[in-house]
Amino acid sequence: MSHEFPKVQGGGSLIVAWQVKDKHVLVVGGGEVAAGRILHALNADSRVTVVCPKTGLNDEVAFRVAQNQVSHIDRNFEPCDLDGADMVLCAIDDPEASSQVWKLCKERRIPANIADVPPECDFFFGSVHRDGPLQIMVSTNGNGPKLASIIRKKIANTLPSNTGAAIENVGRLRKKLREVAPDANEGPKRMKWMSGVCESWTLEELVEMSERDMDGLLKFYSTTKVPNLREVREDSH
Template identity: 80%
Template sequence: MASKFPPVQGGGSLIVAWQTKSKHILVVGGGEVAAGRILHALNADANVTVVCPVSGLNEEVAFRVAEGQVTHVDRNFEPADLDGADMVLCAIDDPEASTQVWKLCKEKRIPANIADVPPECDFYFGSVYRDGPLQVMVSTNGNGPKLASIVRKKIASTLPDNMGAAIDNVGRLRKKLREIAPRTEEGPKRMKWMSGVCESWSLDDLVEMNDADMEGLLAHYESGKIPALNEVRASQ
């Protein structure tokens, strides 16, 4: 019986796509590591506050402050900075101060990442490849960040350059499908039909698909048929 199901492999992380849009992320520190954390948070549409003396800001963080991309508090961290924070990213070269931030976050039940201190992290940052809506993350669970970067580059080298554009179009098609078939009970049929489109159409077809093609393809949803792109265009 046990062979019918996947074995449990302990020691991993629960890798999820954390939605931080419009949430408040506090970054403690303003150096190179903090700059990377800030960019990740901004890419996820978070509201970012950076707590660090202006003298400690590196060129990239100073640029984001000057451009108004983040809110800057020009001083060292204080416990009151945690008020209203949904997440804390700490990247300072002071182990004692970092541990204090970690302990305060635990008291307030705020998820936190203390850079380069795996035991003081609720989550880790992996090595990420980005192409539009496509994000691929490789994690070593804090054991080998450089190796994660090497693996990520190998994976990225195997992906087509236009994968992001194809995913954008699939997302638009999926949204249009929900508009014409909004009922919850149609969920399984929608999923099966969309899967069929992704499996039967080539990547180039998905990239080339325009609004007229989508409308023509959606006309076949009710029947469950999935015509080829050239068939869709022939009937337009």
């Protein structure tokens, strides 16, 4: 009986897509690592504040400050900087100061990541491949960041270059389907039908799918049939 279930593999992380849109992310530091953290936070539509002396900002962080993409506090970190923070990303070359940031975050129960110090992290950053709405993260749970990057590139190289566009079209189709069949009781049927579309259509067909194709495809939903692209276009003419 026990062999029917997945084996538990301890030592991992709970990998989730953390929604930080409009949340306040505090970044301590302004070097290369901080620049990467800032980009991740901005890509997730969060509000970012960088605390670091102006002289310590690298070119990328200085650019984001100049473009008002982030707020900037021109000095070293102070405890009051944590006021109103929903998340803290610390990337400075001072182990003692970093640990102090960590301790203050723990006291205030603010989730934090202290770069290059796994024991002082509530979460890790993985190596991320991004293509429009598609995000693929590879994590080594703090054991080998460079290896995570190598593996991520290998995975990305196996994907068609238009994968993101296919996903965007699927997202639009799902939205249209909810408008056609808004009843909550339709949920299982909608999911099964959308799964059928994703499994039977190629990525190239999903990329090629136009708004007219979507409307034509949705005409088949009530019958539960999943036609191919050729059938949809023949029916539309």
